[in-house]
Amino acid sequence: MPQLEQLYLFLALVFGLSARFLSWRQWPWARDAVSLAFLLSWDPWAALAGVASGLAAWALGRSRVQALVWAGIAAVAAIFVAERVMRRLDGADLMLAPAGFGFLVLRLVHYLVERGRGALPEHGPRAVVAWLLYFPTVLVGPVQRFDDWLRWERRKHWDEADAARGLRRILYGYFTVVVLSFWGAGTLLVQVLLWMPDTLALALTGALTLYLTFSGLSSVAIGLGLLAGQRIPENFDSPFTKSDLPSFWRSWHRTVSEWCRAYVYLPLLARTRSSRLAAVVGMAVFALWHELTLGYLAWGAWHALGLGLWYRLAPPPETPRFRPLGWALTMGWVLAGFWILRVWPRGDAWYAR
Amino acid sequence: MVRALTERWAQLGRHPQGRILQIALETLWYLALFLATWSLWDTPRTWFGYLSL
Numbered sequence: 111m112p113q114l115e116q117l118y119l120f121l122a123l124v125f126g127l128s129a130r131f132l133s134w135r136q137w138p139w140a141r142d143a144v145s146l147a148f149l150l151s152w153d154p155w156a157a158l159a160g161v162a163s164g165l166a167a168w169a170l171g172r173s174r175v176q177a178l179v180w181a182g183i184a185a186v187a188a189i190f191v192a193e194r195v196m197r198r199l200d201g202a203d204l205m206l207a208p209a210g211f212g213f214l215v216l217r218l219v220h221y222l223v224e225r226g227r228g229a230l231p232e233h234g235p236r237a238v239v240a241w242l243l244y245f246p247t248v249l250v251g252p253v254q255r256f257d258d259w260l261r262w263e264r265r266k267h268w269d270e271a272d273a274a275r276g277l278r279r280i281l282y283g284y285f286t287v288v289v290l291s292f293w294g295a296g297t298l299l300v301q302v303l304l305w306m307p308d309t310l311a312l313a314l315t316g317a318l319t320l321y322l323t324f325s326g327l328s329s330v331a332i333g334l335g336l337l338a339g340q341r342i343p344e345n346f347d348s349p350f351t352k353s354d355l356p357s358f359w360r361s362w363h364r365t366v367s368e369w370c371r372a373y374v375y376l377p378l379l380a381r382t383r384s385s386r387l388a389a390v391v392g393m394a395v396f397a398l399w400h401e402l403t404l405g406y407l408a409w410g411a412w413h414a415l416g417l418g419l420w421y422r423l424a425p426p427p428e429t430p431r432f433r434p435l436g437w438a439l440t441m442g443w444v445l446a447g448f449w450i451l452r453v454w455p456r457g458d459a460w461y462a463r
Numbered sequence: 464m465v466r467a468l469t470e471r472w473a474q475l476g477r478h479p480q481g482r483i484l485q486i487a488l489e490t491l492w493y494l495a496l497f498l499a500t501w502s503l504w505d506t507p508r509t510w511f512g513y514l515s516l
Contacts (some may be wrong), residue, residue: 278493285496288503 114152121148122280122334125245129338130273134266138240141338145243149209156208157243164239167218171225179226183219190215194402210249212399216369217242221256223373230257237263246334250327252345253365262340269339276336283329291322313449321349324363353436355420355443359413370396385421390414405454409447416443 121144128140149157163186170182193207208214221238224230241259242248306314328345335342347361359367375392379385390411397410424436475481 281493281496281500285500288500292503 117148117151121245125334126273126276126337129268137266137338138263141245142236142240142243145240145245145248148245149243149248153209156210156214156248159208159211159214160243160248161239163214163218164242165235167221167225168235168238171222171230176226179222183222183226186215186218186222191402194398198402213247213249213251213253214242216253216366216399217256219373220253220369224256231260233260246331247342250324250331251365252328252331252343253369254342258343259340262335265339267339272336272339276333279329279333279336281333283326283331283333286322286326286329288326291319291326309453310445310449313452314445316452317445317448321346349444350441351437352440353433354424355413355416355440358440358444359417366399367396370399386418389417393417403454405451408454409451412447412450413443416447 125141125144128144129137132140146157149160167182170178173179190211193211197207221230237260238256240263241254241256244254244259247254325346332342332344343365345364347364349358349362352358352361370392374395375388378388378391382388393410393414394407397406397413400406424432472485476485
């Protein structure tokens, strides 16, 4: 997708320069114009979906009728599941939804739940749409909470140190995506790990490539935010150095796992008082959000089992002598999870048979 | 060891000539990262492979 890359880089330049040189009155217009220009030229449906769902979510939240807010959440969830099912109905991985759809759904549910709780500061519809379409994060996250985004947006602060850190993050991000993920994980490791069974070596290199590409793109997004003086939450925190599975999950695709914790795990725990059930359902939602397939369900179940075993059997995490063994067990468990995903037959959607 | 190296690096920056050396080394480092990225830019990869999410 070279065209997308070039467009993204060009608009990133416009985004950064307008944050530096425009006044705070003019800057939001430039920011929203960049977001819209990117989506309209890449996938007009994504722009339309963002604007329409943002306005609808704001209007539902403003009505202050709880039933309407819950109907909105149910509608978002139903549309999401329907799209995931239809995408695989004829066996092909059809791209029906607008770009960034999975992330849009997470943001909308978060917004509606928090609005229903009355936990968000006063704001207009434009803020919701601007947040949903926010150029740095619109396609691949991180998923930033609305109140967090609004706080940084209202701070209206630009300084050189932040911008320099932003540029550095963007450079490190692209270096990770282009050089490390291609050369490091893609080729060198395969050669080193030739002794491994093929599927295991592929699972390992696949996991590393996924991590390097995704964390690199997250770095680029965070760096772009810093160019405009805004903080975007971290998505990864060195997950492959963790010596227990719960820590791994707190450092891997953090913004989405925190979403699952806040909107699936904790509400279910509060209602059922069963941490086991809440963990299994939370992990299943996290897994099926990626893809509605048995392979992902098995992957989610594997990690739910791992977390359950960990809380039941593991020594206190501070036990220093346990750290090397804990690291090996954690990495083994994670790698086995990726192996399950890789060996599971593609197109296994049970509803498509 | 990392802490000792970080401390040495900070010490270097406090000296005027050391600061010049530091800036030169940092420039070289960022240039190397940029050139490496630039030279591999066209290699096949799954750019935005997460669009399907």
